[in-house]
Amino acid sequence: MSAPDGTSLPGVVIGVDVGGTTARAARVDALGRIAARRAFPSHAEGMSVPADAAFERFMSRLVGAIRELRGDGAGATESCVVGIAVPGPVDATTGAVRRCTNLSFLNERTPGAVIAARTGAEVVLMTDIGAAGRAEQAAIGAGSASFGHLRFGTGIGYVEFDGPTPVELLRDGDAHLDVLRAGRAFTQRCACGLSGCLEAYLPSSRQDEESANWTAETAAAFDSVVFRLRRRLGGQGVLVIGGGRAVGDRRLAQRIEGLAAEGETPGVARVRRAECGDDAGVLGAASAACGMVERRRARS
Ligand SMILES: [Zn+2]
Numbered sequence: 001m002s003a004p005d006g007t008s009l010p011g012v013v014i015g016v017d018v019g020g021t022t023a024r025a026a027r028v029d030a031l032g033r034i035a036a037r038r039a040f041p042s043h044a045e046g047m048s049v050p051a052d053a054a055f056e057r058f059m060s061r062l063v064g065a066i067r068e069l070r071g072d073g074a075g076a077t078e079s080c081v082v083g084i085a086v087p088g089p090v091d092a093t094t095g096a097v098r099r100c101t102n103l104s105f106l107n108e109r110t111p112g113a114v115i116a117a118r119t120g121a122e123v124v125l126m127t128d129i130g131a132a133g134r135a136e137q138a139a140i141g142a143g144s145a146s147f148g149h150l151r152f153g154t155g156i157g158y159v160e161f162d163g164p165t166p167v168e169l170l171r172d173g174d175a176h177l178d179v180l181r182a183g184r185a186f187t188q189r190c191a192c193g194l195s196g197c198l199e200a201y202l203p204s205s206r207q208d209e210e211s212a213n214w215t216a217e218t219a220a221a222f223d224s225v226v227f228r229l230r231r232r233l234g235g236q237g238v239l240v241i242g243g244g245r246a247v248g249d250r251r252l253a254q255r256i257e258g259l260a261a262e263g264e265t266p267g268v269a270r271v272r273r274a275e276c277g278d279d280a281g282v283l284g285a286a287s288a289a290c291g292m293v294e295r296r297r298a299r300s
Contacts, residue, residue, distance in 0.1 A: 083289025242274020
């Protein structure tokens with residue numbers, strides 16, 4: 001398994017992508033390919049389950065999946081690195097999950113520390129959009145350029161890297177990122193409290209059959225946000241657009257296809273379709289965890 005900077009770590013590398021209903025875990029081989037998979041329900045299966053019980057059930061399932069993927073029982077002594085991607089922001093200092101709307105039992109808890117204590121693995125916790133961005137960046141080989149990944153999944157996410165380094169993006173508290181707002185001309189109120197967010201024009205509650213109902217304003221908001229991102233990234237940059245809705249929403253898929261077909265435009269990043277599909281989360285979590293563990297070891 002290669003870290004983003006091209007170094008490689010010995011031992012077992014596992015990526016985990018915690019989705020709103022299913023958690024997917026995979027052992028990733030030295031070439032970055034998936035060697036084995038496990039999946040289990042991530043949700044609490046009933047609103048009445050107390051957060052402590054839901055968290056404990058989730059942790060024991062995750063520990064079980066990691067042990068199976070590592071091949072415990074056969075005298076496993078290899079070192080193990082686990083990257084865990086969660087659908088919400090993570091406090092980089094404390095390792096606490098700040099806000100997972102769909103999995104609230106994770107909020108303010110530190111699943112990474114729990115997994116490390118129970119499995120002996122080195123664990124790195126990250127946001128799902130950050131993990132997916134890493135995987136897409138590695139897939140197109142854009143390691144040295146300005147790279148952005150816009151993802152239409154449960155919600156709309158964006159992450160940016162300057163080569164291997166994540167770029168800090170502005171946001172007002174827990175509202176949507178500033179770069180995901182379409183501009184002053186766009187005034188539709190968003191659930192986050194701001195107005196003009198792309199999310200307000202393309203909410204994740206939209207059903208697939210509604211995709212034919214793109215208004216001129218929906219298209220304009222999408223075009224405005226994408227153009228601003230391309231200008232931010234500059235002429236040497238790449239903007240990769242993906243996520244489940246980028247395939248499932250026909251109008252969105254057509255629009256991305258059109259942008260990708262444009263090729264190079266002076267002064268703005270080119271657009272490419274995402275390549276990793278549903279595996280982006282597990283692959284990116286594994287790759288990012290390797291990079292972080294490598295840097296940790298280099299410092300100590
Ligand atoms: Zn918003």
